[in-house]
Amino acid sequence: MAKILTVANLKGGVGKTTLAINLAGQLSGPRCSVAVVDADAQGSASHWLENGNVGVTLLAMPLESARGARRWIERVLDIETEFTVIDCPPHLQAVTEAAIGIADLVVVPVTASGADLIATAKALELVRKARTKRMNGAPKCVLVPSKIDYRTSAGREIGDALKQLGEPVGPAIRxxxxxxxxxxxxxxxGDYAGRGPAKKEIEALAKYVRGRLRR
Ligand SMILES: Nc1ncnc2c1ncn2[C@@H]1O[C@H](COP(=O)(O)OP(=O)(O)O)[C@@H](O)[C@H]1O
Ligand SMILES: [Mg+2]
Structure with a gap:
């Protein structure tokens, strides 16, 4: 069965879609198939992937109401790839809960802004709710400092601020x-700037993700 990575935070503009696409690109390879589920009705991930350049399978699967959640979950669980990366919408919606509910690992990008920390705490409530239901410790979770500018004090302090939230903090994306x-x-x-520092950051994050999924 596919390992399911759910990229979620109850706030827009934090880098969810950017991490979802780039993690998918980094994880995919000749012996590793990856699907991206675009669960956001705004369709940014679909737009990014529509020209077929990234080499992953795209499934545009927004969910309008909680009533369709069961069927949505079945469809995601049926995807036969090594990894399935779910890009969530920014608001609390049935689909975010469903995607966290079936995740092996929830990737939560957080920028260095106070408002983000509040939305992040809410996303973590969903993770803990899912853990209570599943009773096997799943889903795992990683907080990823995102869009970080180390010239600002907020940027330098985000790592410590995130540690207070009680979940592991992964490698940062600048x-x-x-x-x-x-x-x-x-x-x-990787295709756009394969030798640059941005690619190195995505590599480090993907390595971290693979490691967390094994442990
Ligand atoms: N690490 C980054 N550095 C600079 N810009 C970024 C970074 N990550 C995302 N962005 C930009 O920020 C905006 C929001 O990112 P996006 O991935 O769409 O966030 P979300 O899916 O959480 O709404 C986009 O314009 C995107 O290009
Ligand atoms: Mg998005």
Whole structure:
């Protein structure tokens, strides 16, 4: 069965779609198939992937109401890839709960802003609710400092601030124009800027993710 990575936070603009696409691009390879489930009705991930440059399977699967959740979950669990990466919408919706409910690992990008920390705490409530239901410790979770600018004090302090939230903190992703431009180009960062520092950060995150899934 596919390992399910759910990228979620109850706030927009934190880098969910950027991490979902680039993690998918990094994880996929000749012997590793990856699907991206675009669960956001806004369709940013679908837009990014529509030209087929990233080499992953795209499934546009928004969910309008909780009534369709069971069927949605069945469809995701039926996907036959090594990894399935679910890109969630920014608000609390049935689909976010469903995606966290079936995740092996929930990846929560957080920027260095106070408002983000509040939305993040809410997302973590969903993770803990899912753990209570499943009773096997799943889903695992990682907080990922996202769009970080180390020239600012908030940027330098985000790592410590996140540790207070009681979940592991993964490798940080800096604020870099390459991430914005790769979206415009419809490419993942490995194809867009394969030797650059942005690619190294995604590699480090993917390595961390693989490690967490094994442990
Ligand atoms: N690490 C980064 N550095 C610079 N810009 C980023 C980074 N991650 C995301 N962005 C930009 O921030 C905006 C929101 O990112 P996105 O991934 O769409 O967030 P979300 O899916 O959480 O709404 C986009 O314009 C995107 O290109
Ligand atoms: Mg998005």
């Amino acid at each position: 604020q870099r124009t390459a991430f914005v431009d790769s979206f415009t180009a419809g490419q993942w960062i």
